[in-house]
Each structure stands twice: as C-alpha cells, then as structure tokens.
Amino acid sequence: MAGLLKKTTGLVGLAVCESPHERLRILYTKILDVLEQIPKNAGYRKYTEQITNEKLSMVKVKQLNACYMPCMVVGMEASAYIVMNKTDKNPCLLGDYTLMVGGKEEPDVKKLEDQLQGGQLEEVILQAENELSLARKMLQWKPWEALVKEPPANQWKWPI
Numbered sequence: 001m002a003g004l005l006k007k008t009t010g011l012v013g014l015a016v017c018e019s020p021h022e023r024l025r026i027l028y029t030k031i032l033d034v035l036e037q038i039p040k041n042a043g044y045r046k047y048t049e050q051i052t053n054e055k056l057s058m059v060k061v062k063q064l065n066a067c068y069m070p071c072m073v074v075g076m077e078a079s080a081y082i083v084m085n086k087t088d089k090n091p092c093l094l095g096d097y098t099l100m101v102g103g104k105e106e107p108d109v110k111k112l113e114d115q116l117q118g119g120q121l122e123e124v125i126l127q128a129e130n131e132l133s134l135a136r137k138m139l140q141w142k143p144w145e146a147l148v149k150e151p152p153a154n155q156w157k158w159p160i
Helices: 019-036 043-059 111-118 121-139
Strands: 071-077 078-083 091-094 098-099 106-108
Touching: 019 111, 043 111, 043 121, 078 121, 091 098, 111 121
Parallel strands: none
Antiparallel strands: 071 078, 078 091, 098 106
C-alpha cells in the first residue's frame, strides 16, 4: 500500500505521481519511438535503447487472472497473500500488488524504486522526461553525421 499512503515526495516542487508505473511505461515507450528514428549504428541510440529497454522491462507487470475478478485469500507466504480466483480456482501470489481505485491494481512502488535505483519514482519520471527531451534534441542535432568542416589541427592541444 506504499503508493496509496504516500502524501509527499519530500522534495520541493515534485508532486506525488498517482500512477508511476503507467507514466514510466508511456515515457519509456516514447523514448524508444524517438530512438527508432536515429541510425542503428549511432552510439547514443545503442546505449540509450539498451538502458531504456531494461527499465521498461522492470516497469511492465504481468497481469494476474485474479485482478478483475472476485478473489478470496487462501493463505500467506512471506507476507504476501495467496489469492484464489473464485471462478477457475487457480491460486496466485498477490504480494507485489497494491489495490487501487476502480478495481485496478498498481504494482508495489517501493519494489520498483529498489529495482530502478534512481531514487523515488517521481525522480525517475523526471529523469525519463529529460531523456525524452534529449532524444528529441539529438534527433534534430544529428551528432552522428560528419562534421560540416574539419576542426583546426591544434583544437585539442592544451595549453597552447
């Protein structure tokens, strides 16, 4: 229930995100869409795509059959509820999920924060927004293209 109980990030100007998993999934997907427009051999694309795909795989959550059906708790395992769908009787672990408004379930926020190792999810969202902005700028700047003119011979020598 970490996502429901969090009232503030404790950081000035950074509000709590009500659905951080969905927000991150959207941002990472947009980043990957922009990266597809960059040549495959560009270093920025290769490494950013790799990192973004890793983060996106952490954010995506498998759907449980029990999510939108009436369930009953049939046991506990390491502080996680084992629930059974009343219609097909398949037990499943429900420990990493927190009930949200409207019957949807939001995965455990703290667990994702630990996996991503980027601070609070709101900070990770800000990082993803900045990465999306940078990816769009890189698409305009085209740093993978050859220089318009060669740099001076002693440009990188210091001191002159």
